[in-house]
Amino acid sequence: MARTAAVERRTLETAIEVTVNLDGTGQVDVSTGIGFFDHMLTAFGRHSRLDLTVKAEGDLQVDGHHTVEDTGIVLGQALAQALDDKRGITRFGSSFVPMDEALVLAALDISGRGQLHWDVEVPFGMVGDFDTQLAREFFIALATNAGITLHVRQLAGDNVHHILEAAFKACGRAVREAVAIDPALADETPSTKGVL
Numbered sequence: 001m002a003r004t005a006a007v008e009r010r011t012l013e014t015a016i017e018v019t020v021n022l023d024g025t026g027q028v029d030v031s032t033g034i035g036f037f038d039h040m041l042t043a044f045g046r047h048s049r050l051d052l053t054v055k056a057e058g059d060l061q062v063d064g065h066h067t068v069e070d071t072g073i074v075l076g077q078a079l080a081q082a083l084d085d086k087r088g089i090t091r092f093g094s095s096f097v098p099m100d101e102a103l104v105l106a107a108l109d110i111s112g113r114g115q116l117h118w119d120v121e122v123p124f125g126m127v128g129d130f131d132t133q134l135a136r137e138f139f140i141a142l143a144t145n146a147g148i149t150l151h152v153r154q155l156a157g158d159n160v161h162h163i164l165e166a167a168f169k170a171c172g173r174a175v176r177e178a179v180a181i182d183p184a185l186a187d188e189t190p191s192t193k194g195v196l
Helices: 034-049 065-083 134-146 160-179
Strands: 004-010 016-021 028-031 051-058 090-099 102-109 113-119 148-157
Touching: 004 065, 016 065, 028 034, 034 065, 034 102, 034 134, 034 160, 051 065, 065 090, 065 134, 065 160, 090 160, 102 160, 134 148, 134 160, 148 160
Parallel strands: 028 051, 113 148
Antiparallel strands: 004 016, 016 051, 090 102, 102 148
């Protein structure tokens, strides 16, 4: 069974299209109009090994908030759809990613209970054309709509670019581990409740 999804969201503020293939090879095609965000989504896709396309048009004349948040919403919905009933998945994933002086841990549970726990010290400001406050907004939207419990914790770091890139890469690698099919589970749902 193909573990893929295509989701669109159109509002008065944004038009977002996302496709995912959980069993991909890390082929990524991203265009959001925000260069640094494209860089982060590309890192996320490559390290998750998802095949991922993101086409986003938003009201960037206002700022990047709606584009970034809505991209998180749609990517989260696409992940949830591609996971379907979650049978056979590993369910949990975690990764430490160093990026020069920065070190970030991401750990997640595909629990059906979407929530973000963010312990990352990112000073307010801009990295290129990306408002640093929006990283947290993206991950809130992603976790909530994907139905995952996501912890992101910064253990070291001073350079904002390095910290954020480590966070996106760590989340990607944690996703890769959690969505992988565990041969030992066969067709079982990895929960004592029998459902996720």
